[in-house]
Amino acid sequence: MWEAIEIGLSGLAVGARNLALPNAVMMGVGFLLLYLGIKKGFEPLLLVPIGFGAFLVNLPLSGLMEEGGIFRVLFNTGIANELYPLLIFVGIGAMTDFGPLLENPKILLLGAAGQFGIFLTLALALVFGFSKLEAAAIGIIGACDGPTAIYVTSKYAPHLLAAVSVAAYSYMSLVPIIQPPIIRLLTTREEKVIRMEAIRPTVSKQTKLLFPVIVALIGGLIAPRGIPLIGMICLGNFMKESGVVSRLTKASENEIANIVTLFLGLTIGATMQGETFLRVQTLVIFSLGLLAICIDTAAGIMFGKIMKVLSGGKINPMIGAAGISAFPMSARVVQVQGQRYNPQNYLLMHAMGANTGGQIGSVMAAAVMLSIIEGMGII
Amino acid sequence: MDNVTYGLTMTILGMGGTIVSLWIISLAMNLLKRLFPYVPEKKEKTEEGDVGSH
Numbered sequence: 303m304w305e306a307i308e309i310g311l312s313g314l315a316v317g318a319r320n321l322a323l324p325n326a327v328m329m330g331v332g333f334l335l336l337y338l339g340i341k342k343g344f345e346p347l348l349l350v351p352i353g354f355g356a357f358l359v360n361l362p363l364s365g366l367m368e369e370g371g372i373f374r375v376l377f378n379t380g381i382a383n384e385l386y387p388l389l390i391f392v393g394i395g396a397m398t399d400f401g402p403l404l405e406n407p408k409i410l411l412l413g414a415a416g417q418f419g420i421f422l423t424l425a426l427a428l429v430f431g432f433s434k435l436e437a438a439a440i441g442i443i444g445a446c447d448g449p450t451a452i453y454v455t456s457k458y459a460p461h462l463l464a465a466v467s468v469a470a471y472s473y474m475s476l477v478p479i480i481q482p483p484i485i486r487l488l489t490t491r492e493e494k495v496i497r498m499e500a501i502r503p504t505v506s507k508q509t510k511l512l513f514p515v516i517v518a519l520i521g522g523l524i525a526p527r528g529i530p531l532i533g534m535i536c537l538g539n540f541m542k543e544s545g546v547v548s549r550l551t552k553a554s555e556n557e558i559a560n561i562v563t564l565f566l567g568l569t570i571g572a573t574m575q576g577e578t579f580l581r582v583q584t585l586v587i588f589s590l591g592l593l594a595i596c597i598d599t600a601a602g603i604m605f606g607k608i609m610k611v612l613s614g615g616k617i618n619p620m621i622g623a624a625g626i627s628a629f630p631m632s633a634r635v636v637q638v639q640g641q642r643y644n645p646q647n648y649l650l651m652h653a654m655g656a657n658t659g660g661q662i663g664s665v666m667a668a669a670v671m672l673s674i675i676e677g678m679g680i681i
Numbered sequence: 682m683d684n685v686t687y688g689l690t691m692t693i694l695g696m697g698g699t700i701v702s703l704w705i706i707s708l709a710m711n712l713l714k715r716l717f718p719y720v721p722e723k724k725e726k727t728e729e730g731d732v733g734s735h
Contacts, residue, residue, distance in 0.1 A: 403710075404710055404713075404714070407706075407707040407708075407710035407711050407714075408707060410703050410704075410706060410707040410710070411700065411703060411704060411707065413703060414696075414699045414700040414702075414703040414704075415700070417696075417699050418696050420695065421691055421692040421695035421696050422692060424688065424691055424692070424695070425688035425689070425691065425692050428684045428685075428687065428688045429688075434684070434687055437688075438691075503719065504714075504719045505714065505719055506714075506717040506718060506719045506720065508713075508716075508717035509710075509713040509714055509716075509717045509719075512713055512717070513710065513713065516706065516709045516710070516713065517706055520702065520705055520706050520709060521702065521706070524698070524701075524702045524705075525698070525702065659703070662703065662706070663699065663703055666699055666702050666703060666706075667695065667699040670694075670695055670698035670699050670702060671691065671695050673698075674690070674691060674694050674695060674698065675691075678682060678687070678690070680682075680687075
């Protein structure tokens, strides 16, 4: 009898006995993400499921990521085959109003400058000894675009998925902290106070409707490897602008996006297992990712300065910082910085234009990168 | 292909390819705006007596 009780008790203690230090540390990381999401309000829709996923998967003997485990099933369903990021893209397209960008198409070039960090970081990652495809996956953190980062990494460097995706989403949520010092450092007082004229609606409904078709066509012809990414965001936006499939549009931006975000967050968190995540390599990836976003911001501002000169001083270079894909955080950062130096200055809509340009830019940059890699015969 | 060649090629072609692609898209956006110019919606005049005339 006592022997049976002892055996029973040992069964109850088996979890605690198998708790290893790396798992405990990763549970702490999970709690930190939960804290940032809940208390600090940094991207809670992502950080809460990621944090809880990381916590659950690191509980000893959970089996969640083993074959047949619920997280493994979710992973195989949508991460291993890139389904989740692509569905998220349909939602992003359905949510995005490209109106401010269409009002001033030149601003789209800021969205190109805001991707330079991707390629410079890729080159730097090679110096740190990463392979060609790993470097591409690390560079894509600079897109500041979670779904794109997951799409590229799960395809070409799946073993880095946890580090790259957590870095991408963490830095996206930290844009309000990362960007302001760079903006302040790289712009003069004279530039900070430049007022930009208010945007008046001058874009027809037909233009808005045809815009996603044109983007998909041009993007697809130049960089065919990126058609899934470009195509999905354009599909979402086309449905929104058509105005005749409001049920599908609403489902894409609400129900589908919400369900997929939950699954995506949980499975990303589930990849943060102690034994595979806690490595020096992860720290290097995080550092390179941060550098990529800083370079993106700096390049956007520098390009904004060029546009300021070319426009005869009508463009405030600060909006260049919004040429990254972190929407709408980056545009809000620019608005706050603009008002800080000139309370009469309303840069929000211009920055929104640059920010939506950054969304197209990040997808286009990833598509260009994949097509060049394929052209080189690496994939 | 060695890493240096790969890194330089990716940086030059990647940045160049992205900026050229977006420039072409911006040209297409301008073209679209010219082909389909914005026409402000005309406000319908309300004749006096319309409201509550039933």
